[in-house]
Structure formats: structure tokens, C-alpha cells
Amino acid sequence: MSLRAPMLRATARAAARQQSLRSGSAVSATASVAPLRSQQRITPSSSNALSSARSFSSSSARGMAAEFESPFGINSLSKLSEEEEMLREAVQRFAQDVVAPKVEAMEENEKMDPEIIKGLFEQGLMSIETDPELGGAGGSFTAAIIVIEELAKVDPSVSVLCDVHNTLVNTVLRKYASKELQEKYMPKLSADTLGSFCLSEPASGSDAFAMKTSCKKDSNGDWIINGSKMWITNSAEAEFFIVFAQSDPSKGYKGINAFAVEKEHGVEIAKKEKKLGIKASSTCTVNFDEVKIPKENLIGEEGKGYKIAIEILNEGRVGIGAQMVGLAQGAFEKAVRYAHEREQFNKPVATFQGMQFQIAEAATQIEAARALVYNAARLKEEGRPFTKQAAMAKLFSSQVAQSVSGSAIEWCGGYGFTRESGLPKFWSDSKIGAIYEGTSNIQRATIYKLASAELDA
Ligand SMILES: Cc1cc2nc3c(=O)[nH]c(=O)nc-3n(C[C@H](O)[C@H](O)[C@H](O)COP(=O)(O)OP(=O)(O)OC[C@H]3O[C@@H](n4cnc5c(N)ncnc54)[C@H](O)[C@@H]3O)c2cc1C
Numbered sequence: 001m002s003l004r005a006p007m008l009r010a011t012a013r014a015a016a017r018q019q020s021l022r023s024g025s026a027v028s029a030t031a032s033v034a035p036l037r038s039q040q041r042i043t044p045s046s047s048n049a050l051s052s053a054r055s056f057s058s059s060s061a062r063g064m065a066a067e068f069e070s071p072f073g074i075n076s077l078s079k080l081s082e083e084e085e086m087l088r089e090a091v092q093r094f095a096q097d098v099v100a101p102k103v104e105a106m107e108e109n110e111k112m113d114p115e116i117i118k119g120l121f122e123q124g125l126m127s128i129e130t131d132p133e134l135g136g137a138g139g140s141f142t143a144a145i146i147v148i149e150e151l152a153k154v155d156p157s158v159s160v161l162c163d164v165h166n167t168l169v170n171t172v173l174r175k176y177a178s179k180e181l182q183e184k185y186m187p188k189l190s191a192d193t194l195g196s197f198c199l200s201e202p203a204s205g206s207d208a209f210a211m212k213t214s215c216k217k218d219s220n221g222d223w224i225i226n227g228s229k230m231w232i233t234n235s236a237e238a239e240f241f242i243v244f245a246q247s248d249p250s251k252g253y254k255g256i257n258a259f260a261v262e263k264e265h266g267v268e269i270a271k272k273e274k275k276l277g278i279k280a281s282s283t284c285t286v287n288f289d290e291v292k293i294p295k296e297n298l299i300g301e302e303g304k305g306y307k308i309a310i311e312i313l314n315e316g317r318v319g320i321g322a323q324m325v326g327l328a329q330g331a332f333e334k335a336v337r338y339a340h341e342r343e344q345f346n347k348p349v350a351t352f353q354g355m356q357f358q359i360a361e362a363a364t365q366i367e368a369a370r371a372l373v374y375n376a377a378r379l380k381e382e383g384r385p386f387t388k389q390a391a392m393a394k395l396f397s398s399q400v401a402q403s404v405s406g407s408a409i410e411w412c413g414g415y416g417f418t419r420e421s422g423l424p425k426f427w428s429d430s431k432i433g434a435i436y437e438g439t440s441n442i443q444r445a446t447i448y449k450l451a452s453a454e455l456d457a
Contacts, residue, residue: 077374078367080146087143091150094123095158103155106280107425112161113280117194117237120162127190128166130174134182135190141167141315142377145322149373152326153333156429157280159323161194164233167319168312169195172242172258176300176308181260185240196238198229198261198286199309205231206442208244209253209306213288215245221295223259225288228270231436236272236282239263243288244305256305259293266291277428314387315380316437321373321393324401324433328366331401331426332359335408335416342413355411362404369397388450395443398433405430 069075080088102113120126128144130136137143144166152159170189173182189195204210213227225245235241241261248255261267270285300308336359339350349355372393379386405426409416416423434440 077371077378084142084146087139088146088150090123091125091147092153094119094125095151095154099151099154099158103280103422103425106155106157107419110274110279112157112237112282114237116158117161118192120158121190121192124190125162126165126194127170127186130170130186130190134186136170136186141318141381142374145318145373145377148319148322149326149329149370152323153330155280156323156327156426156432157278159326160278160281160320160432161234163316163319163323164197165189165195167316168197169240169242171315172197172299172308172312173260175311176258177260178296180296181299185260189240193240194234194238195240195242196232196234196286197312198232198235198241198243200231201228202230202285206439208309209256211244211246211256213243213245215247215257215259215293217247217295218292223257223293223295223298225259225261225291225293227288229286229288231273231283232286233281233283233436235269235284235286241267241286242299244309245288247302251303253306254303256309257302258299258305258308260297260299261291261293265293276431277425278432313437314390317390317394317443318373318376318380318386320433320437321369321376321390321397324394324397324430325366325370325373327426327430327433328362328369328397328401328404331405331408331423332362332366334422334426335411338412338415338421342415349411349413358407358411362407365400365404369393369400372396388447391438391443391446391450394433394437395440395447398430398440401430401433402427 098119099116102116106113106116124137125147127134127136128139128147129141130138132138144163147166148159148163151162170186173186173189177185185193199208199211201211201213203212211227213225213229215223215225218224223245225243227245229243232241239262241263243259243261244256245259246255247257263269266289268287268289270287273283275283299305336350339355339359340348342349350359372389376386376389376393379389405423409421409423409427412421412423415421419425438446
């Protein structure tokens, strides 16, 4: 297979390092990746891989891999291109070799292992859609979705760290920031600097635009931010923050601005939440006390922060859908494997029809959720409306994640109830899917509005 196929730098590197992954330890495999980063930038084969990455966004529709070509020009959503399959395999290896051995300790300590963050950066998984000129892989949105899904099969905490950094932080800069801001921050966000997305506040969650955090210009035109953001993912480890603040409450949502903020500008990371699930993912209050931000760090036009937040969360919701699909699949696989091994009445419990019917229902639910997620991702890549489909994908996938991870516990009986099985973690992690990036009711409201509008059209 030629190197044209590996679409992402991560995949190309992973292919090149297969041998070390097979023969060496996970950490040494991760470390061996670093020199490949620079090789990837300069060799002709790497530029092929990267240009392939850019073009594979709608690859299944275009039928890049001959065997996937439909005589009618339309392929199924579940058929990934050769490049996407290779990416999936590369992330699976990373998740199994690097993440899996650390999941239990991270859960106990409620802390992300820094080696995992380092590994994600080294693998190119923290700049999936970023332009190669800015240190990224130049991949598609579906590539990001596949990465998020695969990581969640092993640890939804690692998955959301990667998801927020890619689909929210990088995307805001990529789509809305000036060239200068992109050149200043995106190479760092591709290399080693973790980002957070700061919208929610103590008194404004679902009603996000009722925010109290203020921004005002000083005599030089620089901005001064005051206020507190709450529930901010990645904030304990982040050095960079996308921050939304209100410059004029009388203008309502049209007074909201988005800023590129460095921790060094004076951001204070306060209380770290103790949570029901995704415990290794940090969730903190973030305070701004007279934090001065250079005027160039305003993202997009003044007063257009609301538009950035709305548009970005539509994309982000597909990412959370992918996280929930991965979680459900991870719990499913663990439990079904156990059910094939565990014997009662002299037979594996998976041979009982009562079990098989439940397993079949769960497999169907996961398949349906994945189709919704991939459909929303492909629509977005094609530049078509996808807000309703993104809301449906998130709503449904979070329901499936909860129900499948709950059933998975039952399929494993007493063992499923022990933390050692890993299943209670999936179950508690699943709950967040119905809350962040818009609660399930907020998704329902969006779906209702758009579905009703279609009837009127
Ligand atoms: C672990 C975690 C990580 C998070 N990470 C981030 C982050 O990185 N960045 C960030 O900005 N935020 C983050 N959040 C915040 C998250 O997005 C909010 O918690 C979420 O939007 C809900 O807001 P809320 O908690 O204020 O709930 P509320 O808005 O108070 O909602 C309470 C209940 O009321 C319902 N409700 C509210 N309004 C309506 C309505 N109009 N119709 C019907 N029902 C309604 C809700 O569905 C919910 O059931 C995170 C939260 C958590 C728990």
C-alpha cells in the first residue's frame, strides 16, 4: 500500500512506526514519533499524504477506494475510505497501547496523565483539521470524528480532551481568527499547547448569552476582561483559552465578543470539580480579574461572538455524538466478550436467547447512533445544513450510550458491577453526553424548531 493512502500525519506516522509499536513499549513508540513530524513536512510522500488528507473529507461520496464505489454514485455512511480506515486503526493502536494501561489510575486520581496529552500531540491528533502550514494534519471533520470515537472506546475523558481542543478551540481559530492570530497560536496548539473553550458561567448555561463576564476597551483599544467561567473542560492543563465576554449588555447577544486568551495574560484556574464521570478530564472554574487582552486578540468582528459560539457548538455536538458512540461501543465490546466466556447452566451466558436479543438491540442502537453522527459530519463537510442532524446525533447518541453501558453492566452480572470490569466507568461517563454542549432538552428544542420549519417550507 502506498503512502498516499495514510491521510493524516498521525496515520502516516503510525504506519511508519508500526514496527516499534509491535516490538517496543507504548511510551517508546510515542517518543519515536517526534522525528517523523519534521520528515512529514518535507518529503514528497508526506505532501501526498497531507493533500490526500485534505481531499478525503467526502471521500466516501467520491468513491476514492474502488471497492466502495456505488454504481449510483452514493455510498453508505458506514463505509469509510481506505484512508479513514487506516486512521481508525492507528488511533485504535494508540488508544490500546498508550491510553488503556493508564485509564484505571487516571480514574482513581481524577487526573489526566500528562504522557497521554503529550502522546496525542506527538501523534498529530490535536491538530487534525489544522492547515499543514500551521503544523496541522489538514484532515477532514470526519477524521476528527473518527479519532474522538476511537478514543472514547477506551476512555471518554481522553476523548473529550481531544474533542474540545480540535472541534472547538482549533476550529474557532481556523474559521474566524485573523491570519496573524492563526499564525501566532495554531502552531503551538498543534505542537504542545492545550486549549479550553470558555462560554458557560455560574448563572448562564443553557441560556449562554446571558453571560455576565464583561469586556471593555481601555484607552489603547486593548480589552479588559472581568468575570468567571464555570465547568471549563481541559482548564487545569490548558495554556490557551477561547473566551466569550459581553461588552454592552444593552445590546443583548450582539454585545458578545470572542477572544484568544493566553494563561499568561492573567487567567486564574480556580475550583476543580469532583464529578460523577469523565473524572480524568479537568473541569474547573476560570476567573478573569482585570485581565488585559491585546486588541489584536479579538476573534472575528466586534459583536459577532454569539455567531461564533452558535456555529462552533453545532460542530462540537457532532463530536460529542462521536464520543457517545465510541463509549457505547467500548462498553458493548467489553460486556459481550465477557458474556461469551462466562458460563452458567453449563453454557456461555451469551448463548441464551434472552441475552442475545438484548445484545442485538444494543448493537442496532449503536449502529443507528453512528449513522446519525457520520451523516451530520458528512453534511458539514459538504457545506450543507447540518444543525438539525447534529442535534439529533448528540441527543440520540447520548441516550444510546447511557442505555448500552447500563445493559453492559447487567450482562456481566456481579462482575459488571465492580469497578474492575471498567463498565461502571462507562456508565457514569455516559451521563455527561446529555448535559454538555447543550443539554438534551436544548437539542430537542433545536430539532423541534427546524423540523417544524421544514413543514412550513
Ligand atoms: C463536565 C462538564 C464539562 C463542561 N465543559 C464545558 C466547557 O468546556 N466549556 C463551557 O463553556 N461549558 C462547559 N460545560 C457547561 C455545559 O455546557 C452546561 O452545563 C450545559 O450547557 C447546561 O447548562 P447548566 O449546567 O447551566 O444547566 P441549566 O441551563 O441550568 O439547565 C438545567 C435543566 O434545565 C433544562 N432547561 C434549561 N433551559 C431549558 C429550555 N429552554 N427548555 C427546556 N429545558 C431547559 C436543561 O435541559 C436542564 O435539564 C461543561 C459542563 C460539565 C458538567
